[in-house]
Each structure stands twice: as C-alpha cells, then as structure tokens.
Amino acid sequence: MKFVTMRLGLILALSIATLVFLLTVTLTYTISQRSGASLEEEIGERLSMTSHQLVDKLDFYMWSRYQEVQLLQGLDALNDPDSSRALLDQVQTNIPAFSWMGVTDASGNVVASTNGILEGANIGARPVFLEAQTEPFIGDVHEAVLLAELLPNPSGEPLQFVDISVPLFRDGAFQGVLATHLSWEWGKEVLRHFDRTLHHQSGYTDLFVMSERDNLVLLGPDELVGKPLGLTLEDGWHVVTWPDGTDYLTGITKGEGYDDYSGLGWSVVVRQPVDVAFAPVASLERNILSFGLIAALVTAILGWLLASFITRPLQKITETAALMEQGKVKTFPHQSGIHEIESLASALESLVTSLTQAETERIHFETLANRDVLTGLANRTALRHYLNEAQTGQHEYVCFYIDLDGFKAINDTYGHASGDDVLIEIARRLNETSLDSAYPVRLSGDEFFLLFERNGRSHRAIARIGDDIITALSQPISFENGTARVGASIGAALWRSDTVPHTAIERADQALYRSKANGKNQITLDETLIA
Template identity: 85%
Template sequence: MKSFSMRLGLILALSIATLVFLLTITLTYMTSQRSAASLEAEIGERLSMTSHQLVDKLDFYMWSRYQEVQLLQGLDALNDPASSRALLDQVQTNIPAFSWMGVTDASGNVVASTNGILEGASIKERPVFLEAQTEPFIGDVHEAVLLAELLPNPSGEVLQFVDISVPLVRDGTFQGVLATHLSWEWGNEVLRHFNRTLHHQSEYTDLFVVSGRDNTVLLGPDHLVGKPLPTSLKEGWHVDTWQDGTSYLTGVATGEGYEDYAGLGWSVVVRQPTEVAFAPVIELENSILWIGLIASLVTSTLGWFLASIVTRPLQRITETAALMKQGKAKTFPHQSGIHEIESLAFALESLVSSLTESETERVHYESLANRDVLTGLANRTALRHYLNEAQATKNEYVCFYIDLDGFKAVNDTYGHATGDDVLIEIAERLKRVTLDGAYPVRLSGDEFFLLFERNGKSERLITQIGQDLITSLSEPIAIEGGMTSVGASIGASLWQTETVPHAAIERADQALYRSKANGKHQITLDETLIA
C-alpha cells in the first residue's frame, strides 16, 4: 500500500509539472513570436525610412543646383565673355560644388569659364554640349576627361562629376550652351553625414548610392565603388544574403526626382548584418524565454508540493486501513474535503496567475513595439495602425509634417544627451495639443507628425494653428547650464479617409520641403487645404 501511495504522488506531481511546463512554454513561444515579428517590422521600416531620407536629400540637392543653372540661363550677362566669366567665377565662389562652369558658342568652343579653364577649347563632342542643344541635360556620375589635369585635386583621387547644362537661345537662335560640372564630392559629404548618424547607432551599417543606369555603386564602401551592386534592388526592406555570404537587413529607396527635376534614378541602399539589426529581437526573445522557464520552474515546484498535499490524506487512510487489518485501529481519522479543495484552488490560482503574468508581459512588449523609446510618443508602427482604424470614421484629417530647425546645432554644441532632452521636451509640448483627435507621432530623428480632425477648419485657421504650434515649439528649453531653443517648420495636407493615407503624408512632406526652402520657421499648406 505504501508503494502505491508513493506512485500516486509521483504521477500527480509529474502530471501537474508537465502541464504547467507545456502551457508556459506554449504561451512564451506565442508571445515571443508576435512581439519579435512586430519589432522586426519596426526595425526594417526604420532602415527603409533612412534610405528614403537619403535619396530625398540627393534629389533635393540636384534640384537646387538645376534651378540655379536654369536661373543663370536667362541672364543677359552671359551674352558677353568678360561678363560671363565674372558671373561664373562669382557663382563658383558662392557655390563651390560647381567645380567648373563654362559658356560655349554655337560650335561648342568655350568662350568663357571659371578661372579661364578650357577657354578656347572645343567640347562639341562631349555630352554636356551635344545633349543640351535643344533642352536641359543632366548627366549621371562620370569621371573627369578634359578637366582631370586642370582642376585642383589635393586628395589625388579620381575626379567625378555630374553634368548640368542648358541651351542658350537668343531671339529664337541657338547661341551655345551653359555647361557645368558639379563635383561628386557633395554626394560623398551627404553620405558621410548619414554614415556618422547611423554609426552613432551601429558601426556595422553600410550606405550605398547606386546608379539607375547600370546598377553600379556610385558611393559606398571603397571596395565596391565602381562595381555592380551584388544584390537585387527591391523597394522597401527585406533580408538578403549577399555575395560575401553574410545575411543583411536591407532597406532600398529609389529617387523619383523633385519638382521639375525628373531625377537620375539613383537608388539608396542601407544594410546592416541581421545579427546586428535584429539584436534587440534576439534579446527580447531570450528575455521572454527565461521568464517562461523561471515561471515554469516555480509553478512545477509548486505542483510537486501540491501533489504531496493531495496524496498525504490518502496515505493516512491506507495506513489506517492497514492498522485496522491488524486490529490496532477501529475508525478512520476524520478527513475533511475542504482543505484539499482549497489546495487545488490555490494551485489553479497560481497557474492562472503565472499565465496571466506572461500575457501581461506580451502586452507590455507589444506596447513597447508601438512607442518611441525616447519620447513615449507613438511611432510609425502605431501610426499605421491608427490610420487603418481611422479610415472607418469617414472623417477629414489635417496632417502636420514637422521638422525641427536648428536641432543639429544643439546636438553639435551640447551633445546628444542634451539633444535627447530637447526631443523629450518637444514631445511633451506636442502631447499638450488640445485639438480634436490630436495624435502626435515621432517619425525619426527630429521629425514629428501631428494628425487632427479638420471639423470644418478653414485654411486661415489651420495656418494659425500651425503658426501657434511653431511658436510653442520654439519657446526656450531649460537644459543643464542654461537655456536653448530650436525652431520648427511644418508641411500640411488634407487626408480624406476614403483615400490611402500615405499619399497625404507624402504631400505634407513635400510641403515641409517648401517651408524649408522658403526660409524655415513657417508652415506651408498643400493645395488640398487651399480653398
């Protein structure tokens, strides 16, 4: 009888321990998978957004230079070689990115140029002249040919240019071409700036600028420049195994030009080794696994003791039965069922408590995946969910795309810790916005987004709201050792929920670029908000 009672206790203990272990591991796995997938998507979208930001900056820079060349095209000073030379030298002094600028006659002979370089030489066989006789020409990155030995080159590296040229027409007659060579060093500088920002987060991040003509790497790691990109270009983010055998999280964006600049089809590729990019995911999964194992161990131990409590009254009964057989006992001891029921209820309560804690942790991790860690504002993932839900309301919303003015100077002057404090304070001010349906979001870096219901607000009122918000965000901010401040520029658009939201966000982003181009610290309304 004793061996039977011991066997029964062992069976009960193992059964409870196994059940608790399986339930805990199952819930842990489900929580880990859901949280990890959400976090992976956020990391991938952040990498894709970085590539979009860089390709936008490249296109905007080229558009700016293109506009400047078009502006020069109509000046009367280009009719006279001496005046032309003085004008071109002045432009080059103010915009050093123009390595060389020249004016040709109708036959392709250079009649005036910066510093007199190539004056009297013929460029009639060069694309910068041939392609610009009837319409403006923008050429892709190429190595210097005629200017290789004539321009200063302290670094000794191969000189590369982007050509911008326009025809010069007077009274309907072709007079020649205004030709410019834009130093590709500006592209290197933009790339270095982004690399510094990304390497602050992870030194294992690589950036590439790829030609849309032949998939050649124009900018990037030295050993790949001038060679075809060793992977396919798919818009968005994805995981690829490159030729070096390493698996990378890759974000790709292709430039679509800016305003009347059609673009050269450059693509920007950002990559990180997956073990670096998804390190937070692995850390999250390991944390959840350990929590699950500890919970399993605790509840399994509790189950063992519970089995002992359940079998002890049975053991006493069997021992009493043996004594009764020997005549040494006449009655069974009183056994109340209340204690066993209470013990079972306690075990079930402990089990439910353990499982509930794991579920609470899952909800907590999902909340982290939808919140910006620094400011506590909603992030891009949360914004996407919010916009999907808002489409069912059939309302009209105003989109504010906000970019801080002068934030880089704060970072450079006081350090990134103070910069983080400034971002936190800006977020707090956005949280205090009392507009109907106000939904503030931190997109990335010093870019924020505010969505609120239009509710019949006029163009004038929306403009006033934006100006008031700029004033609020521009108020001084207390920092360690004194005060500082940043400005803000806003682009605004209208989103009608029967349309896709990303189009409205893009329009707001374009309006923001116009605010920046027009001097910053202002709001620009997209045509959808202008009556």
C-alpha cells in the same frame, strides 16, 4: 496501504509537475516566436525607412543645385565673358560643390569659366554640351576627362562629377551652354554622415548608392565601388544572400526625384548582417525562454514537493490565471499560513511580470519603428496606421501639408547639422500646438503633416489656425552656429474618415503647391474646405 498511498502521491506529484512544466514552456515558446516575428518586421521597416531618407536627401541636394543653375540661366551677366567669369567665380566661392562652371559659345568653345580653367578649349564633343543644346541636361556620375589634370586633387583619387547644364538663348537663337561639373564629394559626405549615424545607433551597417546603369555601385564599400552589384532587388526590405555568401537584412529605395527634378534613377541600399540586425530579436527570445524555463523549473519543483497540499489551491491558481488573461485581476492569490502555495503563486507572478516586461520591450521597438529618428515625430508608417484606425468612425479631419520656406539656405550656409537643429525645433513647435487631438508627422526632408478633427470649424477659422502655425514656425531659431528664421507654406484639405485618405493628402499637397506659387509663407485651402 501506506505503500500504496505513497505511490499515489508520487504519481500525483509527477503528473502535476510535468503538466505545469509543459504548459509554461509551451506558452513561453509561443510568446517568444510571435514577439520575435513582429520585432523582425519592425527592424526591417526601420532599415527600409533609412534608405528612403538617404535617397530623399540625395535627390533634394541635386534639385537644389539644379534650381541654382536654372536661376543663373536667365541672368544677362552671362552675355559678357568678363561678367560671366566674375559671376561664376562668386557662385563657386559660395557653393564649393561646383568644381567647374563655364559658358560656351554655340560651337562649344569655352568663353568664360571659373578661374579661367578650359577657357579657349572646345567641349563640343562632351555630353555636357551636346545634350544641353535644346533642354537642360543632368548627367550621372562620371570620372573627369578634361579637368583631371587641371583641378586640385589632395586625395589622389580619380575626380568624379555629376553634370548639370542648360542652353543659353538670345532673342530665340541658341548662343551656347552654361555647363557645370558638380563634385561627387558632396555625395560621399552625405553618405559618411548617414554611415556615422547608423554605426552609432545600430552597429555594423553598409550603405550603397547605385546607378540605374547595370546597378553600378557609385558609393559604398571601397571593394564594390565602380562594379555592378549583381543583385536584383525590389523596394522595401528583404533578407538576401549576397555574392560573398553572407545573409544580410537589406533595405532598398529607388529615388523618384524632387519637385521638377525627375532624378537620375539612383537607388540606395542599406544592408546589415542578419545576426547583427536581428540581435534584439534573438536577445528577446532568449530572455523570454530563460524566464519561462526558470519559472517552469521552479513551478515543477514545488509541484513535486507539495503535491499533497496544493490540489485545491492549484485549482484556484488556475482560475486566477484565466481571469488574469481576461484582465480582470493582476496578481495571484496569496494564502496566509501556507508557505508553499505562496511560493508557487510568487513564481507564477514573476513569470507573468517577466513576460510583461518582454512585451514592453517589443512595444518599445515598435514605437521606434513608427518615429522619425531625428525629430521624434510620427513618420509615414505611423501616419498610415493612424489613418487606417481613424477610418473606423465617421469624422471630418483637416489635413495640413506643410513645407518649410528658406530651409535650403540654412543647410547651405550653416551646414546640415544646423539644419537638423532647425528641424528638431520646428517639430517641437508643431508638438506644442494648442489643437485638440492634433497629430503632427514628419514626412521627409523639410515636409511635415498635421491632422486634426474639424469639429465644425469654418474655413475662416481653419485659415486662422494655419496663419498661427506659420507665425509660430517663422519665429527666429537659435542654434550652435547662429540664429536663423524659416517660413512655412501650408496646403489644407478636408478628409472624411469614410473615404480613402490618399485623395485628401494629394489635394492638400496640391494646395501647398499653390501656396508656393503665390509667394510662399501662406496657407491655401482646398475647395473641400470652402464648399
């Protein structure tokens, strides 16, 4: 009889140990797989957002230079060669990215240019003249032809330019062309800045800028520059096997220009080896599985040794686990005087703690994917999620579309690092707004967005809020290289949470353009707020 009792005890111990072990391993594996898939999505979105930020910066820079050339187009100084030469030399001194600027006559003869280079030469056969006789022309990256031997070139590498030229008219008659060659070194510097930031944050990462012509690589790894990429990719992020046989997490964004600059169709590609990009996923899964296996092993051993004593207490622990899943309790019961049961409860509680910590890590990565890297504000992805959640109720919200005035001058005068300091300070001031439930967002570049509940405010009260924000943002900002001040223009529109938010955002954007057109540094209310 005693022998039979021992065998039943052994069977019970094995059964309990095996059951607990399998349940723990299954639960741990399921959590790790789901957390890993979610984290992969967040990492991919973050890589895609990086490509979007870089292409936006390139388009904004080109728009800025385009605006400067258009401003020169209307100056009377260009009617006289001596005045033209002095003006162009001054512009080149202030904006060295213009490697060469010249004014031609109607036949393409250069009559005035920076440092006198190419004066007397005829550029009538070059696209920079031919394509700009009736409307502005912006040409894609190309190597120097006439200027290759005339401009200083310390690096020894082939000189590359982007063309910007506009026609010149007098009394309606075509007089010539204002032609400029913009050095492609500025693009390389922007890429290097992003590359340093990405290597610091994410390790090994490659950046590419591609032309619309046959996916030609304009910027990127030396061995690929000047060659077609050989891949067809859609905007967003993908795991792609590249021609070198390596799998890369790849994010791509095609530029759409900026304001009245339609863009050159450049695309930015950011790639990272899959094993590097998804290293946090593998680490998270390993941690979850390790904690789960250790806890399962401890639980199985305790079940093996203490089967005869834990039948009833185990039932209590099982019930507690169900309550814990429902959030009704947070700890397992500790039965005083029974050391083995207390050890089992502690082991299971450690497992829950470990899994909770793993989930906390996942939430942390999700937060990073929804935050602007520079300012810490919510980004476009976070705004989209926020608006989707807000649509569950019936509320009225005010949308402020904010664009900084004079920010480009800070970048041009003090450099991009100082410009970044200004954006960080602007974000801090938006965060400190006294509005209840205000939700500040950085959209891109120097564009911001602020969403808050209307709460019955009149359109005059909303206008005062906008004026207060403009006043706050316009205060002087100190940074390492000096002190500067920016203005702000705001477009405001009403969004009702039972309607599509995209329409309200567009109306706010249109109101912003009216603020810009009417002199900047002011708020314009859409008719949805005034009616």
